[in-house]
Amino acid sequence: MKLGRLNHIGVATPSIEESIAYYRDVMGATKIREPFDLEEQGVKVCFVDTPGDPTESGPSFGTQIELIEPLSDASPIAGFLAKNPAGGQHHLCYEVEDIEEARSWFEEKGKRILGPTRIGAHGTPIFFLHPKDMMGQLTEIMETPKETTHWSN
């Protein structure tokens, strides 16, 4: 398996609305996408884009900040926010060419995979790896989108 692009940094927040104001007014973000609910993952999501390299092929935006707010107490990020009420860095998401190959790769290394492969916020398959097996970082692996037009909000 070959490591791909750092797609996003997941940031847990008690309020996407407040986080949007922070990225806009304090960090000077110029591209903040429309928030949406991802019921299956138990989170409300909002992407903040950082600029990409226009000379490269692929998406014209750079690594994103993925703001995630729990949709209910059953959300997988509810425990994290209980421990970190102000929110904070939650996970790193790396792209790979082939999700099945990546899953086998980590399985063979004895890394704990958290649940089944599912469809993530970019519409491509994702899975998560346990932070205790990944140098303390909850790690999301996602298949590189074949095209970026399917989520233009």
Ligand SMILES: C[C@@H](C(=O)O)C(=O)SCCNC(=O)CCNC(=O)[C@H](O)C(C)(C)COP(=O)(O)OP(=O)(O)OC[C@H]1O[C@@H](n2cnc3c(N)ncnc32)[C@H](O)[C@@H]1OP(=O)(O)O
């Ligand atoms: C929208 C989608 C997308 O991008 O497409 C997303 O990203 S959805 C993003 C939200 N979805 C997910 O996160 C799904 C995968 N996550 C999970 O399955 C869970 O959140 C776990 C990572 C297993 C944590 O579960 P839970 O909070 O119940 O466990 P816990 O409190 O017992 O934690 C076990 C140990 O891991 C540590 N721990 C927990 N969350 C952590 C995190 N985010 N980063 C680093 N360490 C973490 C705890 O401090 C604890 O360590 P100590 O034992 O030393 O105290």
Ligand SMILES: [Co+2]
């Ligand atoms: Co994510």
